Amino acid sequence: xxxxITIDPSKVKTLADKIDLDGASDELLALFMPVVVKxxxxxxxxxxxxxTAFYPFVKFQDPELGKTxxxxxxxxxxxxxxxxxxxxxxxxxxxxxxxxxxxxxxMMVVQTLKDGLSKKMELLRQNPQNAASINKxxxxxxxxxxxxx
Numbered sequence: 001x002x003x004x005i006t007i008d009p010s011k012v013k014t015l016a017d018k019i020d021l022d023g024a025s026d027e028l029l030a031l032f033m034p035v036v037v038k039x040x041x042x043x044x045x046x047x048x049x050x051x052t053a054f055y056p057f058v059k060f061q062d063p064e065l066g067k068t069x070x071x072x073x074x075x076x077x078x079x080x081x082x083x084x085x086x087x088x089x090x091x092x093x094x095x096x097x098x099x100x101x102x103x104x105x106x107m108m109v110v111q112t113l114k115d116g117l118s119k120k121m122e123l124l125r126q127n128p129q130n131a132a133s134i135n136k137x138x139x140x141x142x143x144x145x146x147x148x149x
Contacts, residue, residue: 022047024047030051030065032047033069036072037068037071042079046081046083046087049076049084051072053087053092056109057108073112074119077116077117077123078122078123080130080134082136082137085120085141088116089140089141089144092148093144095109109148110148110149113141114145116141120137121138
């Protein structure tokens, strides 16, 4: 897959929803994320979700990848996809201990989550018929925000 992304990205687009990313490395997911985000491949959303959770930090190290991660995060938060949101909140929960002595990092995460929460609230307003699923996502985000306070 790595070679295919590098040699012929157009082939990846046609195969993207058929590729099994369960257990894929972060490096492979980082290579694959732009294809998933650009083409809005919802079946792969949950696999890229953990990478998107850290987009504010990724932007400092790799602005191009950070921009794609931010687009992916915004796409996830504007979509009704419970598993992807759960992966984001769990990933951030695991990272919380590493941020204990860094209030700025914690503040960035909380702001990122609040931005996501705002998108979920708008999604709920636009799709009240999906309230059960979207409310679970809102609850997960609210719990993650509380966890960082």
